[in-house]
Amino acid sequence: xxxxxxxxxxxxxxxxxxxxxxxxxxxxxxxxxxxxxxxxxxxxxxxxxxxxxxxxxxxxxxxxxxxxxxxxxxxxxxxxxxxxxxxxxxxxxxxxxxxxxxxxxxxxxxxxxxxxxxxxxxxxxxxxxxxxxxxxxxxxxxxxxxxxxxxxxxxxxxxxxxxxxxxxxxxxxxxxxxxxxxxxxxxxxxxxxxxxxxxxxxxxxxxxxxxxxxxxxxxxxxxxxxxxxxxxxxxxxxxxxxxxxxxxxxxxxxxxxxxxxxxxxxxxxxxxxxxxxxxxxxxxxxxxxxxxxxxxxxxxxxxxxxxxxxxxxxxxxxxxxxxxxxxxxx
Numbered sequence: 001x002x003x004x005x006x007x008x009x010x011x012x013x014x015x016x017x018x019x020x021x022x023x024x025x026x027x028x029x030x031x032x033x034x035x036x037x038x039x040x041x042x043x044x045x046x047x048x049x050x051x052x053x054x055x056x057x058x059x060x061x062x063x064x065x066x067x068x069x070x071x072x073x074x075x076x077x078x079x080x081x082x083x084x085x086x087x088x089x090x091x092x093x094x095x096x097x098x099x100x101x102x103x104x105x106x107x108x109x110x111x112x113x114x115x116x117x118x119x120x121x122x123x124x125x126x127x128x129x130x131x132x133x134x135x136x137x138x139x140x141x142x143x144x145x146x147x148x149x150x151x152x153x154x155x156x157x158x159x160x161x162x163x164x165x166x167x168x169x170x171x172x173x174x175x176x177x178x179x180x181x182x183x184x185x186x187x188x189x190x191x192x193x194x195x196x197x198x199x200x201x202x203x204x205x206x207x208x209x210x211x212x213x214x215x216x217x218x219x220x221x222x223x224x225x226x227x228x229x230x231x232x233x234x235x236x237x238x239x240x241x242x243x244x245x246x247x248x249x250x251x252x253x254x255x256x257x258x259x260x261x262x263x264x265x266x267x268x269x270x271x272x273x274x275x276x277x278x279x280x281x282x283x284x285x286x287x288x289x290x291x292x293x294x295x296x297x298x299x300x301x302x303x304x305x306x307x308x309x310x311x312x313x314x315x316x317x318x319x320x321x322x323x324x325x326x327x328x329x330x
Contacts (some may be wrong), residue, residue, distance in 0.1 A: 003301060005329040011292040012325050018072040018291055019154055023177065024060030024162030024169055024191075025145060026078040026103075027112035027130070028089050031056070036119045048119055057092050058114060059280075060162035062318065063191075064098055067160075068286035069318040075154070077102035077147050079139060079168050082230045085111035085129075102146055106139050112166055134167045143168070144176055151180060158187045158291045160283060161200070165193035189287040191279055192216070200242065205290055207246040207283050223252045226264050233257040246286055246300065248279065248307065256300040263297050268308050278307040281319045302328050 002035040034048040057065055060078055067074035076098060080086040082105040089111055093100050112130040116123055123238050127142055134144065141269060152155065159181050163169045174196060181188045197216040214221040217232065233245045237259045247255040253266040285306040289299045306319050 003298060003328055007294075007298065008302070008325070008328050011289055011294055011298075012321065014292045015071040015288050015321075018157045018288060019075065020067045020072050020158045020160060020287070020291075021075050021077065021102075021147065021150060021154075021156050022060050022064045022067065022160045022162055023077045023173075024063070024160070025164035025166035026061040026076070026080060026089065026168075027058040027114055027164070027166070028085055029056040029058035029062075030054070030093070030113055030115040032115060032117045034117070036124075045067055046119070046124065048117055048124065049108075055088055055092060056317075057089070057096060057098075058165045058205055059112065059166070060087070060160075060168075061093070061098075062280040063160055063162045063284050065096060065318040066281050067288070068096070068098065070284065070288055070321050072288060075101075075102055075150055075156075077143065077150065079104045079106050079109070079135060079143060081105070081109050081111040081131075081260060082107040083111055085098065085113050102141065102150060104146065106135070108136060108139075109133070109167070112164075130166060132166045134170055140170060140173060144173055148180060151184065151186070156184075156186050158189065158287050159221055161188065161190045161192075161203070161279060162195055162280070162283065163191060163193045165195050170197055171196065171199045178202055187287065187291050189283055189290065191283040198240075201240045203242055205244040205246055205286060206240075206242045207248065207279070207286060209248045210250065210252075213247055220248075223249055225257070226252075229255055230257060230262045230264070234259050236260065244290070244296065244299075246282075246303065248282060254282075254300050254304040254307075256296050256318050258296060261296050263300055265300050265304050268305065278311050281310045282307045283322070285319065 031054040033052040034050040036046040040047045061171050065077040066072040067126040109131040117125040188203040190200045190203050244258045255264045282303045286299050286303040
């Protein structure tokens with residue numbers, strides 16, 4: 001299905017008028033870069049001689065980066081630890097010109113850090129430092145109040161729930177914020193994980209990947225059986241009162257449904273370098289397009305292109321709006 005060049009250009013121009021609230025688990029993506037010249041005498045593992053380190057915003061913060069890279073205003077709400085990594089996270093926000101107004105510090109938990117060890121473009125190992133227990137009630141209440149204050153004082157066009165299963169998002173938080181968003185006519189989009197999968201009823205757009213969808217339905221799904229996937233998607237929409245289900249299928253592309261229309265678009269063949277952060281990009285692009293009135297097929301096709309583009313880059317990186325526009329209208 002061809003994309004209308006003028007429509008796409010108008011959507012992209014409209015992004016700059018949007019205010020987006022991102023709620024979810026944030027983290028620091030740390031990279032140790034080095035060279036492997038030998039195998040350790042202590043164990044059959046490579047010895048990495050570190051030549052550099054890099055820190056980037058990850059999790060829900062990467063969604064905020066993508067939203068900002070697309071030209072919209074990104075307002076991030078989350079909880080970090082009151083620790084050294086939390087300070088690194090704040091400095092990264094400042095570096096990227098993102099506000100920390102929605103960030104709450106909690107001295108009972110660690111700031112999540114994912115350290116990836118990379119040599120010659122190859123991902124050798126990942127080390128995670130994190131706490132994934134749910135927020136204490138007092139912290140959860142403070143976060144909900146913070147979100148409500150931003151909704152009441154800003155003209156929010158879109159809310160993104162970016163759930164990485166690290167404890168920031170709870171059933172209560174989802175229910176209260178979704179109810180308020182629906183009362184105010186604000187679009188809600190979701191990038192779910194297993195723990196809260198069934199709590200996102202009445203949201204606007206729900207974007208699991210195939211693994212998450214199968215786990216949520218507690219069934220094995222054949223990614224090659226597109227007809228069955230369409231039936232499952234529409235059945236889930238009817239059951240949950242979700243308006244749109246956007247299902248990412250890795251090398252099989254993307255599927256979108258709203259109970260009336262269903263579209264599947266195959267993946268575009270690319271030189272894949274790293275799939276990290278692709279889901280963050282897809283939910284960002286899909287949400288903004290939805291807020292601009294794009295059709296289901298336009299949302300799916302452009303999000304599919306966006307996810308593929310970031311997979312060509314090493315590490316977690318936001319989408320390049322000019323590159324995305326060029327590929328979308330060619």
